[in-house]
Amino acid sequence: MTETQQIPRAAVKPLVLDFESHGIGKRSDRKFITSLARGLEVLRAFQSQSGSMSNKEISALTNIPKPSITRLTYTLSEMGYLQQNKTDGKYELSAGILSLGYPLLSGLRIRHLAHDHMAELANSAGCTVALASRDRMSMVYVDESCGNSSTSLRLDIGARIEIARSSIGRAWLAGLAEDERQEMYLQLESAYIDEWPELKTRADDAMDQIKERGFCLVDGEWRKDTRTVSVPLVSEDGKTVMAINCGGPTFALSVETLENELGPRLRHIGEKISLFLGK
């Protein structure tokens, strides 16, 4: 799933694209600044590896030649986004990277409005509640509350979940205007190819669920030991769409609880806060 592709300098070769990328490094796009893209790829590389990486590892993972990696990591360190682990000299993300996202987090009014509702649900039901926004083919967690920590799975802010395989992704799809959904379907189709027919069926089913009862359920699909319900959030003008979910490990949450209790409560939360969506 996490095959990082090359961004060669004078990019000629057709690249093996991974899910998340457009045709990066397209041959001679005079507006595209390759060195910037490469630097960002280095930062992104840390998503497929835990903790710290040596230049060698980064080079292998990104397909960028070693000397370039030296320069890139050097620059990123100077800028304060990477730092070198004093013990083994490997690079790791520095806290500075978090500041890049700060303006986004603090500017999302809905996030602050939603937070208390989410926390309350999470605590009272011992589940995990999250608010997410879309980026490419994934939903990205923008906020999260965990109840009853021992049993719950915790994904942090910035976590990515595939739209096509998750309840939160499908709820988001259901919240889109028809034309946008079609557009998105096309993208998904070209990413998932032969898996798509199956996934589309499920997405459509989720949409029916949402029409009927306001939330959709996914049980053990994204990860087989978890189940989740989700609700789309749509602004009044329909232009801004996000989604919230609520779930946890299968052993702790029965389908009945989700369908009869958490789903409706989540829908209720959605109704209350989506009024304030659209910043």
Place this chain on the structure above:
Amino acid sequence: MTETQQIPRAAVKPLVLDFESHGIGKRSDRKFITSLARGLEVLRAFQSQSGSMSNKEISALTNIPKPSITRLTYTLSEMGYLQQNKTDGKYELSAGILSLGYPLLSGLRIRHLAHDHMAELANSAGCTVALASRDRMSMVYVDESCGNSSTSLRLDIGARIEIARSSIGRAWLAGLAEDERQEMYLQLESAYIDEWPELKTRADDAMDQIKERGFCLVDGEWRKDTRTVSVPLVSEDGKTVMAINCGGPTFALSVETLENELGPRLRHIGEKISLFLGK
């Protein structure tokens, strides 16, 4: 405070450095990749402005010429870190930016260990509790819990607070080994210049407080309507240092409460979790 400086192409001029930057764009540092630095400066520019910005505004803020901004924003959009607001065409951060920080957040074990303790304190005392790590001259929030939302100030993950003016920064300084603290003092001195003597006195005072009672208090200095206590977190080998704080608006939290109740409780939390520091 947030003066963004130029990163000219063939950088010759001595730059007006802001707090957070080293001598970026130093003349002919063969290892430094300017285009990457510029792209990151564009992203960083969103920290000094709310919401969305036009190319023009970005150009003005970063001192990068318009055509280059066109290319940079184009590239950043292609990579999924910026997106264009459909209504006014201005650029804004996209959720993708949050994913960059995800590996850092999810890899910090201490963060997960600390979370419940922090939440409990925040809820029971109606204050705001945060965990922070250092980046350059600031502490960067890595996690945060707000109790009693109506009265509390909320800074999100990624927020930056000046080390020299905050209790959390001073607590962090107090947690450093002597040589590292000296090193940091030098950096602070050259950043704050004539303000430094005063600030150093206060930092030293904070250190005394911590030696004596395990936490330090700052009242209305960072922002005059808030007061906070903080505790350093030091790993067993002394190599990893972070800090936690606890505070709120002055009208809601008396100095007595902070000194007699919250300070000690925070210190207690610090003692429990710092054992697990150092990933």
Place this chain on the structure above:
DNA sequence: GCAATAGTTTCGCTATGCGAAATAGTGTGT
């Protein structure tokens, strides 16, 4: 309609960023 402002494209130059290969650095094992 004409200004005024913001954004993009053109275009030719050159400093920039590149990577192969050489060099330096850092451990490991016997």
Place this chain on the structure above:
DNA sequence: ACACACTATTTCGCATAGCGAAACTATTGC
């Protein structure tokens, strides 16, 4: 101790990526 294996950095000359002034479009306001 010395050699071996491995990784990181520096050198160096080349090709071109990325640059910005200026021209050109697009958009908005009046």
